[in-house]
Amino acid sequence: MDIEDYKNKKSVIDHDYRKRLNALAKDFAFSNSSVAVGDIVADHIGSIKVEVVRFHAGDNPSCVYVGVELTKKLVPKKSGVNRSVSQINLIGSE
Numbered sequence: 001m002d003i004e005d006y007k008n009k010k011s012v013i014d015h016d017y018r019k020r021l022n023a024l025a026k027d028f029a030f031s032n033s034s035v036a037v038g039d040i041v042a043d044h045i046g047s048i049k050v051e052v053v054r055f056h057a058g059d060n061p062s063c064v065y066v067g068v069e070l071t072k073k074l075v076p077k078k079s080g081v082n083r084s085v086s087q088i089n090l091i092g093s094e
Helices: 003-031
Strands: 040-042 047-056 062-070 082-086
Touching (some): 003 062, 047 082
Antiparallel strands (some): 040 047, 047 062
């Protein structure tokens, strides 16, 4: 084995490791989320109706909910702007 073989084999192992670690983070985030598409969630900024559930794979994997902003009466704002709410910032769901 020469140095190129070593680097190629190490690269394959590193790629597999990152892929498996990312899958683990995704499983963890989604298994600890009780919010589904269509739910209404709120944080310190306001409320949204969830349209997409994504995940953030950092030191503490968690979900990120994306949807249209709602007014205080829980109807979509006229601007129709979308924003995201992190799972760690949730203050309530309806």
